[in-house]
Structures are given as C-alpha cells and as structure tokens.
Amino acid sequence: MNENNDIILRTVDLTKKYDNRAVVDSLNIEIKKGEIFGLLGPNGAGKSTTMNMICNIVKPDFGTIEFMGEDFRKNRKKLSRHLGYIPQHLAIHGSLKAWENVELFTSLYGIKGDELAKRIDESLAYVGLSERRNDYAKKFSGGMKRRLNIACAIGHHPDLLIFDEPTVGIDPQSRNFILEKIKESNKNGATVIYTSHYMEEVEAICTRIAIMDNGRIIAIGTSEELKKLVVDDTEKITLEEVFLTLTGKKLRDQ
Amino acid sequence: MIRYLIKNNLKIMYRSPVNILLYVLCPIVISAVLIGAFSAMMESYEGAKEFTVGYRTEQNSAFEQSVGAIVEAGKQNGITFAEYQSGEPEELIKEHKLGAFVEFGSETYTIYDTQDTKTESGTLQYMLTAMVNASVSGDYSKVQFKTETPFFVPAVNSTDYYGIIYIVYFGWCALVCAAGLFSNERKHRIDERLLVSNLSVPQQYLARFIPLVAVVSGGIGIASVVGGLIMGVHWGNIALSAAIVLLSVMAATAMEMMIYELTHSMLASIIISFGIVWVLGYIGGSFETYMFSTHPEWLKQLDPIYHENRALVELSTMGHSDYVASAILLLSGLLTVFSLLNLAVGSIRRKAQ
Structure with a gap:
C-alpha cells in the first residue's frame, strides 16, 4: 500500500467528529522511520484524539491509517505488536508488583515463558527499576510510576513508540531520565511520536515537530523551520513564542 | 495469550482483604448467627420424626386391602396410626394431639391437619405418596391425591439450612470481588492499553470472568470447609453440591458482569446486582426458610436461587433431590445467556468507540 519505505505511519484524511464538530479534521501526516516526531497543540487541538485513533482506542469516522505499509485497521491483529503506547495517565495496577505489571502488559503481545521473563528483566532494567521489581506499584513515587508505565509498553520491542505527555507531574531528575531513555530507544531503532506541553522538551529531543490546532496541522518542520515561519532570525525566538504566535494567546477550554 | 492476564487479575482480587472478609468470614459469621437464632424453630421439624396419625377407612375403599401395609410402614418410619371410627377429624386432632388425620375414601384419601401440624401432615403425605408410587402397578393404580399441592418438608435443622443457604447467597454476590480490579481499570484507563494490544472481546471477558469465578468459589469453598468443621454443616453429596454452587457462582458472575458492562459504574452495578440477588434470595429461602415461606409456588419456581437452595438442602437431608436437574438447567441457562x-x-x- 505504501510506496515509500521510509514512512512508518501515514494518516490520510483522518477525521473524527463529536456532536457534528470535527475534533480531527482531514488530518494528513507522515511519520518517517527513525525520527522523533513531536506533536504540539493547545488543549482541545485534537492531539489526544489523533493518538487514540492511531492506537485503536477511538475509531475514526473517516480516513485511513497506514502503518508499516499496510492498512492498520484491517491488519490490526498482525500490526499491533509493532506499536507501543505510553499513555499520559498511569495505566498500571497498584496492587501488582513492578514485574507483574510488566508481565501482564508484555504478555498481551503473545510473549511467554522464558522469553517473557527475559523481557521483563530487560524492561525493568531499561527504566532503572530492577532493584524494585518486587515492590508493589502503589508504593512507588510519581517518577517511578511513570518509568514503570514506560516499561509496560516496551517489553514487546515495538517499532513505533507513542509517548503521550510522559513527563507530566514529575521531578526534573525523572524527567531527564525519561527524555534520555526516549533518545536511547530512538538510537536503538524505534520511531517515536511524542506529545507534550513542555516546549523545551520537544525542542530538545524531536527531529520534526507538527503544531496542531482545531483538528488540523497548521505548521510542520524542524524547530528551525518553524521559527523561520515567524521571524528570520531564529536566535531571537523560542519555540513557545512560535507556538503562541501560530495558535494565539486566547485561553482554550476543552 | 490471556493466561498471564488471568493470573495477574487473579492476584489483584486475591490480594484484596475485602474479598477475604466478604467471601470467607461473612458467610461463616452470618450462618453462625442465624443457626443460633433459628435453631429452636427448626427443631420443630425434627420433632415431626415421631408422631401419631388418626385414620378412618370407608367401606369398599381401594385402600382397604393396603391399610395394614401402610400402618406397618408408618411404624417403621416413626408414624403411629390410630383408627377412629367416628368423630370430626379436626376435633380428633385437637383432642388426641394427633399430627394429622387421614380418611381413606373409595379411590382417594384426604389428609386433615392444623396450622401447627403442617410438618407432620407433609411428612404423612410424603409417606403415602411413596407407598402409592411403590405399588403403582398393583392395587393402588387408580388412587389419586385429593390434595392439590403435594408438599414435602425435609427434616432439616438450622445448622444445615443456614450453613448451606448463606454459602449460596454470598456466591451470588460475586461482583464485589471484582470491584477493585474493575474500578482500577476504569480509573487508570487500563482498558485502553488492552485495546492497543488488540485483545478481543471474548478474551477480555474470559480474563475477567475466570479469575472472578475462581476467587469467589475459592472463598466460599474455604467458608464451606470451615463451616463444616466448626459448625458441623452437612452437605450430603459433596461433589454434586460443589458443582451446583460453582455453576451458580458462574451464572451470578456472568449476570453481574453484564450489568457492569451496561452501566460502566461499579456503584450502580453493585446496587442493581444486590437488589436482584436480594429479591431472588427473599423468594428463594435465603431469609425465611423456603418451607415456611408464603410466596406463591409459581413465583418460587421461577427463582434460580430457590431451585439451588432446595436442591442443596434436599441433597443434605435426603441425599437426593428432584430439584438438582432444574437447578443445573436454570443456572446453565443463565450462564449461557448472560455470557x-x-x-x-x-x-x-x-x-x-
């Protein structure tokens, strides 16, 4: 279906309406293999709905999602194991131990036995929780829970990792650790889609950034390219100023 | 694929102290309280084991030749037959403190009793029915019952009755066991992660259903064993009783998961589920014994808890029950439909979505 082997994910006219209002409006984006793609937008811009459609949580009203060259919705069973989703909320069980949480979510992709045990060790080591593997998740700090949240999504070695605001409400050390791990995953071959309200984070790790508003992409490019849309001298402007210039300063209520 | 999901859901439920309290301790404590409270009332059943029945036989009655055999069978079963040629049956019962009075007519017999001797008359009727059935190919082939609702009360004591009935009742309150898991899944949107992994609807159903049934059955299983050891609850046919209880836990789980699937609110689901189970229990003998209840027979026949209670109590007291088949059929039907x-x-x- 996809003629370009460099594209891992493509949406074509992706649309979702709620109460006759298009939350995502004919969205066309292409994510290249090996990039860290940042998706920015004010509240209600349609970022989460877009992520949810890509992840099979919400069904689109119109349009297609091509993943690894195939129609994702038609080949969901085969392709879902190549996708890892790290939600903004802490989707873990507090009454399970760290390793049991990773076991539960990794096993959903058909991994079992010794291989599963190996992946659990690997995932916990990756997020620095090996020492705490036998502790209940409810006893973890906010930063540790965030890291466990990530460990639960990487055990099946996905090719595309979707991070939905993974650094909300955590200390700078944990945030720095998570950002380093995202870059490490990318170096190891994973493509990353990353959403955040922290502009400096996006600027620091993303190779390409899209700004979304009212369900559409209003600007896309590297950080430098986006800045040049507003001023010629990119030294004089921050990504946040670009964002506010393009999306306006009016408060957004969801 | 769902093996690990089942295993971890099982751990989540098993680790909840509320579940231990509800499915192990509560049935034992409530049974113990009710056993004590109703032991005096239930003893009146046991008193019915030996009593005297007055009788009279019409001339040319179809029973004439068999009265001797009936009197002899009664003697062997603790029922003494005393013949009265004259007098009103109701007055004879009062005057001579009879358990019941039976008039053998030409082709039918009539049993007289009072409000206080229902148990004795029920037992007498059971015995006469057994006699008729036994000789159906002989002299008794034309005999018909005059009484419209044949009634047999098994001689059950309060220990066996409440010891069994509250295991059944708590098994029907299965949803509480899943409250922690379902609420956590909803609060932390864990079900979204399951959707991303492309877990199918049947897989998701089984991953919740199997551990829920296992934990509730395990809990009330322990309560049954402890109840048996401490209070001396007697279950009769243990394997068959366990199978019926397991089936009822499965049916209740399917029904209550269905309610949760519709409401997506744990509080609403528990209120609705417990409301339904309370009504079924009220009709089916969970509060007042089904033997003494005044609910219409047709209403009781519609109630799966009545069939289950009656099957289990009769298995305990008699070792067999005509209600076993109907209980299994009803519970299997509920399980299938709600699943x-x-x-x-x-x-x-x-x-x-």
Whole structure:
C-alpha cells in the first residue's frame, strides 16, 4: 500500500467528529522511520484524539491509517505488536508488583515463558527499576510510576513508540531520565511520536515537530523551520513564542 | 495469550482483604448467627420424626386391602396410626394431639391437619405418596391425591439450612470481588492499553470472568470447609453440591458482569446486582426458610436461587433431590445467556468507540 519505505505511519484524511464538530479534521501526516516526531497543540487541538485513533482506542469516522505499509485497521491483529503506547495517565495496577505489571502488559503481545521473563528483566532494567521489581506499584513515587508505565509498553520491542505527555507531574531528575531513555530507544531503532506541553522538551529531543490546532496541522518542520515561519532570525525566538504566535494567546477550554 | 492476564487479575482480587472478609468470614459469621437464632424453630421439624396419625377407612375403599401395609410402614418410619371410627377429624386432632388425620375414601384419601401440624401432615403425605408410587402397578393404580399441592418438608435443622443457604447467597454476590480490579481499570484507563494490544472481546471477558469465578468459589469453598468443621454443616453429596454452587457462582458472575458492562459504574452495578440477588434470595429461602415461606409456588419456581437452595438442602437431608436437574438447567441457562449478552454488549461498545 505504501510506496515509500521510509514512512512508518501515514494518516490520510483522518477525521473524527463529536456532536457534528470535527475534533480531527482531514488530518494528513507522515511519520518517517527513525525520527522523533513531536506533536504540539493547545488543549482541545485534537492531539489526544489523533493518538487514540492511531492506537485503536477511538475509531475514526473517516480516513485511513497506514502503518508499516499496510492498512492498520484491517491488519490490526498482525500490526499491533509493532506499536507501543505510553499513555499520559498511569495505566498500571497498584496492587501488582513492578514485574507483574510488566508481565501482564508484555504478555498481551503473545510473549511467554522464558522469553517473557527475559523481557521483563530487560524492561525493568531499561527504566532503572530492577532493584524494585518486587515492590508493589502503589508504593512507588510519581517518577517511578511513570518509568514503570514506560516499561509496560516496551517489553514487546515495538517499532513505533507513542509517548503521550510522559513527563507530566514529575521531578526534573525523572524527567531527564525519561527524555534520555526516549533518545536511547530512538538510537536503538524505534520511531517515536511524542506529545507534550513542555516546549523545551520537544525542542530538545524531536527531529520534526507538527503544531496542531482545531483538528488540523497548521505548521510542520524542524524547530528551525518553524521559527523561520515567524521571524528570520531564529536566535531571537523560542519555540513557545512560535507556538503562541501560530495558535494565539486566547485561553482554550476543552 | 490471556493466561498471564488471568493470573495477574487473579492476584489483584486475591490480594484484596475485602474479598477475604466478604467471601470467607461473612458467610461463616452470618450462618453462625442465624443457626443460633433459628435453631429452636427448626427443631420443630425434627420433632415431626415421631408422631401419631388418626385414620378412618370407608367401606369398599381401594385402600382397604393396603391399610395394614401402610400402618406397618408408618411404624417403621416413626408414624403411629390410630383408627377412629367416628368423630370430626379436626376435633380428633385437637383432642388426641394427633399430627394429622387421614380418611381413606373409595379411590382417594384426604389428609386433615392444623396450622401447627403442617410438618407432620407433609411428612404423612410424603409417606403415602411413596407407598402409592411403590405399588403403582398393583392395587393402588387408580388412587389419586385429593390434595392439590403435594408438599414435602425435609427434616432439616438450622445448622444445615443456614450453613448451606448463606454459602449460596454470598456466591451470588460475586461482583464485589471484582470491584477493585474493575474500578482500577476504569480509573487508570487500563482498558485502553488492552485495546492497543488488540485483545478481543471474548478474551477480555474470559480474563475477567475466570479469575472472578475462581476467587469467589475459592472463598466460599474455604467458608464451606470451615463451616463444616466448626459448625458441623452437612452437605450430603459433596461433589454434586460443589458443582451446583460453582455453576451458580458462574451464572451470578456472568449476570453481574453484564450489568457492569451496561452501566460502566461499579456503584450502580453493585446496587442493581444486590437488589436482584436480594429479591431472588427473599423468594428463594435465603431469609425465611423456603418451607415456611408464603410466596406463591409459581413465583418460587421461577427463582434460580430457590431451585439451588432446595436442591442443596434436599441433597443434605435426603441425599437426593428432584430439584438438582432444574437447578443445573436454570443456572446453565443463565450462564449461557448472560455470557452471550456480555460478548454482544462488549462488541457493540467497541464498534461505537
């Protein structure tokens, strides 16, 4: 279906309406293999709905999602194991131990036995929780829970990792650790889609950034390219100023 | 694929102290309280084991030749027959403190009793029915019952009755066991992660259903064993009783998961589920004994808890019950229907996302 082997994910006219209002409006984006793609937008811009459609949580009203060259919705069973989703909320069980949480979510992709045990060790080591593997998740700090949240999504070695605001409400050390791990995953071959309200984070790790508003992409490019849309001298402007210039300063209520 | 999901869901439920309290301790404590409270009332059953029955035989009665055999069978079963040629049956019962009075007519017999001797008359009727059935190919072939609702009360004491009935009742309150898991899944949107992994609707259903049934059955299983050891609750046919209880836990789980699937609110689901189970229990003998209840027979026949209670109590007291088949049939039907509805509602929800 996809003629370009460099594209891992493509949406074509992706649309979702709620109460006759298009939350995502004919969205066309292409994510290249090996990039860290940042998706920015004010509240209600349609970022989460877009992520949810890509992840099979919400069904689109119109349009297609091509993943690894195939129609994702038609080949969901085969392709879902190549996708890892790290939600903004802490989707873990507090009454399970760290390793049991990773076991539960990794096993959903058909991994079992010794291989599963190996992946659990690997995932916990990756997020620095090996020492705490036998502790209940409810006893973890906010930063540790965030890291466990990530460990639960990487055990099946996905090719595309979707991070939905993974650094909300955590200390700078944990945030720095998570950002380093995202870059490490990318170096190891994973493509990353990353959403955040922290502009400096996006600027620091993303190779390409899209700004979304009212369900559409209003600007896309590297950080430098986006800045040049507003001023010629990119030294004089921050990504946040670009964002506010393009999306306006009016408060957004969801 | 769902083996690990089942295992971890099982751990989540098993680790909840509320579940231990509800499914192990509560049945034992409530049974113990009710056993004590109703032991005096239930003893009146046991008193019915030996009593005297007055009788009279019409001339040319079809029973004439068999009265001797009936009197002899009564003697062997603790029922003494005393013949009265004259007098009103109701007055004779009062005057001579009879358990019942039976008039053998030409082709039928009539049993007289009072409000206080229902148990004795029920037992007498059971005995006469057994006699008639035994000789159906002989002299008794034309004999018909005059009484419209044949009634047999098994001689059960309060220990066996409440010891069994509250195991059944708590098994029907299965949903509470899943409250922690379902609420956590909803609060932390864990079900979204399951959707991303492409877990199918039947897999998701089984991953919740199997551990829920296992934990509730395990809990009330322990309560049954402890109840048996401490209070001396007697279950009769243990394997068959266990199978019926397991089936009822499965049916209740399917029904209550279906309610949760519809409401998506744990509080609403528990209120609705417990409301339904309370009504079924009220009709089916969970509070007042089904033997003494005044609910219409047709209403009781519609109630799966009545069939289950009666089957288990009769298995305990008699070792067999005509209600075993109907209990299994009803519970299997509920399990199948609610499981299919669960899958249908789950699929519709997925499509409507």
